[in-house]
Amino acid sequence: MNNLREVWSKRFLFYINELQKYLKYIISGHIAIVIVFVIGAAGYTYSEWLNTAPKDFPAFLVVAFIVSILIALSTPVTLMKKADSVYFLPLETKLGEYLKLALSWTFFSSVIVPLAALVVSIPLLTRIAGSTSQEILYFFVAILIWKYWSIQTEFQYRWASNGKNVWIDYFMRMILLFAGLYFLLSTNYLFLLAVVIIQVLYLIAWKKKKAEVPFPFDHFIEVEQARMMRFYRFANYFTDVPHIQGMTKRRKWLDILYKLAPYEQKNTQFYLVLRTFVRTNDYFYLWVRLTALAVIGAVFIPFPIVAIIFTSALAFATVIQLRQSLSSGEEFRMDLLFPINEGTRKKAVDKLIRVIQLIQAVFVLIVILVQAGFIMELMLIPIVMIIVSEVTLRISKIYEKPASP
Known part of the structure; x- marks a missing residue:
């Protein structure tokens, strides 16, 4: 395990195969039909609403709020396993190479969602708010930059705080992102500059605090296990996932x-x-x-x-x-014992x-x-x-x- 890049490559390949294994059941024929109908219905409703939307509709506020929530969702994908808290300890000084690959994948896999929200919001911004194509381009670039900032900031915060009170960091990032997006859309560049400075200082502050504590293996392993468990539970709605045990409640x-x-x-x-x-x-x-x-x-x-x-x-x-x-x-049930x-x-x-x-x-x-x-x-x-x-x-x-x- 001397080459952490090789470790990441093997885990990433297994992760992609695992996604493909279950996504073929999730995005099967009948679910594809549902998705098509839902998207079609939503698209038709949206286009009809645009024709009757009031001119004073707060488009900038709505778009900035929705996109800021999507950008702030930046949980790092580390692909770490339970035993890493032991086996990675001798290589802790070289862990940066592994984490750099992890954060790069986190960025490319999660930036798609806010970009999709941007695409959906373009008719609203151009027809109702009067945004120009150049302003839309600025918005696109800003999403890429702020998504990278959000991922880095959440990672630094989780490291420095050992994952405690993560919701505080999420709330802070969402507020800063909302303010930045709104000032960008409304072309209020002076206030935008002030927000960007605060964002940079916020990231630097947590970077400095991170340098004072060791890497919290247990926290990031728990985050990764919880993330994969959410995926497996979702996949379990469509096919049997062997290592999933459904939770029960009396009700x-x-x-x-x-x-x-x-x-x-x-x-x-x-x-x-x-x-x-x-x-x-x-x-x-x-x-x-x-x-x-x-x-x-x-x-x-x-x-x-x-x-x-x-x-x-x-x-x-x-x-x-x-x-x-x-x-x-295929699990054993008590009714199998009875005639x-x-x-x-x-x-x-x-x-x-x-x-x-x-x-x-x-x-x-x-x-x-x-x-x-x-x-x-x-x-x-x-x-x-x-x-x-x-x-x-x-x-x-x-x-x-x-x-x-």
Whole structure:
């Protein structure tokens, strides 16, 4: 392990292979369809809103706020492993080469998001705020520079503070980034210069403090493990990830749902599947998140046809992901010890999907009635959601892989 560049290269290759291994399941055919529909609906809504947006809309404030949040998200990707706190100690003086490669990858992999936000904001800035192409170019260059600054600053802060109170650093960077972006967009260059000076001094201060303490291996290893675990948990919605163990929670307040499965032998699998859904964080919070997005879309998307497309895409994604997650899994279950027909589990999963999708549609319906009253066009939203859920359920059963003998 004398060459840390070689160590990084091997780990980076493994990391990329790991991403490709699971991304092929995440960005599969049905998810690609959802993404296309969601992007299309969002794009149509955005373009229609631009035609009616008020001239006094605070475009600079909104764009600066959103982009500053995205730039400030700069957690370093170190690819460190648990044993590095021991094996890297003899090479601590040479660690800079490894960390330089890590921070370079962090920059190139994370700068894409704020740049995408810039591309989306160009019509708003040019049509509403009157920004010129030259000012947009300045904005583009500033994003690159500030993203590099943000990554370096967060890294220095985490090193100097051993990862304590990271939210304070994030808040400080976001405020400085917001101020800098706003003054840049509004061409107030004198205040912009003052902000840049403060940013440079802030980075230098943490660099000096970093030099006084040893490298906090344990903190950066924990950060890397948590980052990869988030990815694995997300991938676990789409395929089985062997080293992921889903967390469970009692949720006593949802015990009323168990009345949907009366105490009879024919309801054994439905009760077990229902209990799994209610108590498993991954499954339950996935449904909660997608339902919340559907409710928000139904309320805030001003065009009924776009709202229908958006909520239907989310209903489609809910059915696909939950059915696959609840139906798959090679782990041992207690019900395998009992004389229960093997096919009843899949029927129980389908029954549960129908129930929770009906609840999802009811939530959307209630919010629509409260917010807009009885409008026939809007009433189509929950109806189409139920239809899409049922059609998706039936089609997924047709193309389901047969169980291996």
